[in-house]
Amino acid sequence: MTAGEVGPRRASSxxxxxxxxxxxLGLLAGGGWYLWDWWRNRGTELNISCxxxxxxxxxxxxxxxxxxxAGLPVALxxxxxxxxxxxxxxxxxxxxxxxxRKWAAPINEPGSYRVEARPPKGWSVTSRNGEQEFSxxxxxxxxxxxxxxxxxxxxxxxxxxxxxGTVAVDRGPVTIRAVSPTxxxxxxxxxxxxxxAFPAGAGEWQLTFSQGAAQLVRRVTVRDYAVVLSRVTVDxxxxxxxxxxxxxxxxxxTPSDTLYEIPRGYAGLDWYNWVATHQKMYKSEGMINGTTSxxxxxxxxxxxxxxxxxxxxxDLAGTYLGVAWPAAERFDVEVKAWRGNQVAYTDRLRxxxxxxxxxxxxxxxxxxxxMRSLGYWQVVLDDLVYxxxxxxxxxxxxxxxxxxxxxxxxxxxxxxx
Numbered sequence: 001m002t003a004g005e006v007g008p009r010r011a012s013s014x015x016x017x018x019x020x021x022x023x024x025l026g027l028l029a030g031g032g033w034y035l036w037d038w039w040r041n042r043g044t045e046l047n048i049s050c051x052x053x054x055x056x057x058x059x060x061x062x063x064x065x066x067x068x069x070a071g072l073p074v075a076l077x078x079x080x081x082x083x084x085x086x087x088x089x090x091x092x093x094x095x096x097x098x099x100x101r102k103w104a105a106p107i108n109e110p111g112s113y114r115v116e117a118r119p120p121k122g123w124s125v126t127s128r129n130g131e132q133e134f135s136x137x138x139x140x141x142x143x144x145x146x147x148x149x150x151x152x153x154x155x156x157x158x159x160x161x162x163x164x165g166t167v168a169v170d171r172g173p174v175t176i177r178a179v180s181p182t183x184x185x186x187x188x189x190x191x192x193x194x195x196x197a198f199p200a201g202a203g204e205w206q207l208t209f210s211q212g213a214a215q216l217v218r219r220v221t222v223r224d225y226a227v228v229l230s231r232v233t234v235d236x237x238x239x240x241x242x243x244x245x246x247x248x249x250x251x252x253x254t255p256s257d258t259l260y261e262i263p264r265g266y267a268g269l270d271w272y273n274w275v276a277t278h279q280k281m282y283k284s285e286g287m288i289n290g291t292t293s294x295x296x297x298x299x300x301x302x303x304x305x306x307x308x309x310x311x312x313x314x315d316l317a318g319t320y321l322g323v324a325w326p327a328a329e330r331f332d333v334e335v336k337a338w339r340g341n342q343v344a345y346t347d348r349l350r351x352x353x354x355x356x357x358x359x360x361x362x363x364x365x366x367x368x369x370x371m372r373s374l375g376y377w378q379v380v381l382d383d384l385v386y387x388x389x390x391x392x393x394x395x396x397x398x399x400x401x402x403x404x405x406x407x408x409x410x411x412x413x414x415x416x417x
Contacts, residue, residue: 045099046144048107048151050074050115052088054289054355055126055156056224062127062154068092069157071285071353073118079111090280090288100138100145107146110137117155120354122226127156159355161222163188164197165229167209174234177208200227209234220360224292225320228357230335230347239365242315242387246413249383250276251294253412257281262298268410269314269386273306274298282324286353290322290380297382299324305372308384313339315387316363321349321371322356324378329353331375337366348374356380385416 052074054067074094076084084106088094096115098107107113117130132152139147167174167190176196178186181203188198200222209216211234220227248267254260256278262271276298279291291297300306308316316337323329332348345363363369373379409415 044143044145045097045102045105047095048098048148049096050088050094050117050132050152051154052092052094052117053154053156055158058126058158060127060156062156066156067291068288070288072120072155072157074155075116075118076106077114077116078106079109079113090283090285098136098144098146098148105144107136110146111135115152117157119157120352122162122352123157123159123354125155126158127154129153129155159225161200161202162197162226163200163205163207163220163222163229164195164226165232166194167196167232167234169194169211171235172211174209174211177210179206179208181205211235218360218362223358225355226357227360228349230345230359230361230363241362241364243390244388245317245385245416246388246409247383247385247416248413249293249296250298250381250412251296253296254278256295261301265410267412268310268388270309270311271307272309273301273304274308274381275301284324284353286322286324286326286328286378286380289353289355290320290324290382292320292356292382297380298384299378299380300371300373303373303376303378305370306379307368307370309368311367312388313365313367316361316366316369317385317387318358318360318362319384320356320382321351321359322380323351323353323373324380326353328373328375328377328379331373331377333371333373333379335359335361335369335371337361337363337369339366351379356382 052069052072053062054069056067057065068091070088070090070092072088074086074088076086076096078084084096086094086096096107097105099105100108102108112133112135114131114133117125119125134152135149136146138145174190174194176188176190178188178198180186181201186198188196190196202222205220205222207218207220209232214235216232216234218229218232220229246267253262253266253276259281260276262274262276264270276296279287279295279297287297321333323333329352333351335347336343337345344366349357349359351357371379
């Protein structure tokens with residue numbers, strides 16, 4: 001063996017020692033990362049929260065009328081210029097951890113911070129504090145080692161109020177004459193496809209659709225949410241609207257920690273594949289935001305088609321409608337209604353987890369209605385309004401010689417006049 005050569009045994013020994021050294025260094029490096037991670041995350045943290053609410057009465061103040069809003073993006077702009085984004089939880093709180101000793105906390109040093117609420121498309125901040133600045137200072141002995149000069153003021157959001165829909169244009173162009181609740185006159189634009197949409201303040205609107213010599217009048221009430229009309233056919237022959245409106249709110253069926261298959265006869269209607277539950281049962285932002293009265297709602301079980309029917313004809317006036325999960329927003333919700341065995345109405349609309357729209361159906365003289373997501377996701381339903389005849393004789397199609405007496409609403413329904 002000449003100088004500079006390494007024998008097989010020596011080479012094997014050096015290789016073994018090299019592997020041992022590599023493994024040792026790797027373990028030390030790994031341990032170092034663990035130690036670094038422990039160091040940067042050590043200490044106690046405390047949440048500072050930005051509460052987000054649905055400003056139902058649109059007064060910009062968090063009061064008894066309002067409801068928590070889930071899933072709203074809120075950005076935290078830190079002193080060094082970087083941004084951390086979080087989302088409001090199902091109770092409306094957007095939490096940012098603060099700690100002077102925990103480097104991984106979003107708020108980990110004194111200074112000036114800013115939060116920005118970022119409402120989804122079709123929603124706006126009503127409380128005039130969508131952007132807020134606040135400062136932190138050190139205080140030894142406090143839970144997080146940092147304190148805020150003040151906590152954040154609740155942020156209110158509300159949907160932009162609009163009326164939208166589609167009118168059949170296969171028999172010629174259509175014009176719309178819209179009279180606002182204050183008597184102002186507007187002429188909303190109708191697209192070539194028949195689609196239309198325009199801002200609409202709260203109150204009762206009168207829409208006149210004109211197509212040649214034919215006209216159709218629809219009265220639309222705008223309340224707290226955007227309104228989507230069922231498809232308008234100007235020359236359609238419709239039966240008169242029934243006089244008694246009843247509201248189904250699903251608030252009396254089940255305690256907060258259970259599911260309840262809605263039974264036949266609830267609120268005077270027959271239900272198939274509908275489940276009622278509390279809005280926090282599934283921790284879904286769409287179920288929180290889609291509930292419009294109290295804290296209960298209905299959804300189609302397993303995301304499959306669900307029906308509402310009645311032996312005697314009824315009118316589906318409308319309902320608040322949303323979807324439970326973000327993935328459902330990619331699919332239309334289809335609503336279809338029958339008179340006996342004949343399909344009378346078919347509509348499709350796009351729903352959201354951000355909050356419901358009011359689907360102004362105005363389906364008249366139907367015996368069954370079916371709702372489903374075309375992606376087979378859960379549809380969220382609340383405050384459904386249907387209309388019936390004013391008296392048992394009228395409902396049966398007979399005549400009465402006496403003045404009709406208003407009937408008491410069936411259990412689970414509230415009479416709306």
